[in-house]
Amino acid sequence: MTLYIILIVIFLCFAxxxxxxxxxxxxxxxxxxxxxxxxxxRVEDQPKTTVNPNAVDLFARTDNGKAFYMLNLIKDKKDLESKDMGALESIDRNYAKVVFPLLFKHGCHPVLVSKPLTTFSQPATEEEWDAIFIIRYRSRRDLYKIVTNPEFQKAWEFKLASIQNTTVIPSIPVLQGVNLKWIVGLILILIGWVST
Incomplete structure (x- = not known):
């Protein structure tokens, strides 16, 4: 009984x-x-932004304090393809070293990181993305804390050198797939079952 109480407390703390x-x-x-x-x-000499202020305002005003997902579609600069790929990989590694710890610290994590194939729709020129990321954010406040972090701002400024275009789409989950919380719960149930 004591073991089950401990496992339940662990699950509730994680949840x-x-x-x-x-x-x-x-x-x-x-x-x-x-x-x-x-x-x-916040970044000096930043080119004119494509971020929609009305969309960000609505995003903030309709905050319900719950988790959401961010779809990131990224198109790399083509003039960098012929250059030293080691330099581009270094940019990605340095960016990841800053961003991923910040994500995990705030209960956020990638759900999908993939390289897309050609699209089925026509015309598809505007849809030829080089990378797709889906990130689960614990809350809009966590996104706020991450992107306003000076370390993130420096890393993002560095990353911009390799990006031609990026489209960012926040979304509210309607039907969720695998949830990390329930995976942890199942692991704890398995531990309790094995231990009895």
């Missing part, structure tokens, strides 16, 4: 952290600050 039970919604001022971070206004 509390993973779902962010204590996290509050973004304020109006934080929404404005989020736009500045996403649009690169």
């Amino acid at each position: 509390c952290w993973y779902d962010g039970w204590w996290i509050s919604s973004l304020t109006e001022e934080e929404g404005k600050d989020l736009y500045k971070a996403l649009s690169g206004q």
Whole structure:
């Protein structure tokens, strides 16, 4: 019985952290600050942004404090393809060293990282992406904390040198697939079953 109580407490603690039970919604001022971070206004000499201020404002104002998913479609600069690929790999590694620890720290993680094939639709020129990322964010406040972090801003400035275009689409889960919280729960159930 003691073991089961310990396992239940472990699961509840993980669920509390993973779902962010204590996290509050973004304020109006934080929404404005989020736009500045996403649009690169914190970075000197940043080119004109394509981030829609109205979309970011709506994103912040409709914050329900719950998890969401971010679809990232990335197109690399073609003039870099003929250059030293080792340099591009170094950019990606340095970016990952900063971003992934920040994601995990805030209960966020990649759901899918893939390289797309050619699209079935026509015309498909605008859809020829080089990478697809789907990131699970614990909350909009966690996204805010990550992108306003000075370390992220420096890493993103470095990463921009290799990107020609990126489309970012936040989405609210309607029907979720595999959830890390329930995977942890099943592992704890298995531990309890094996231990009895």
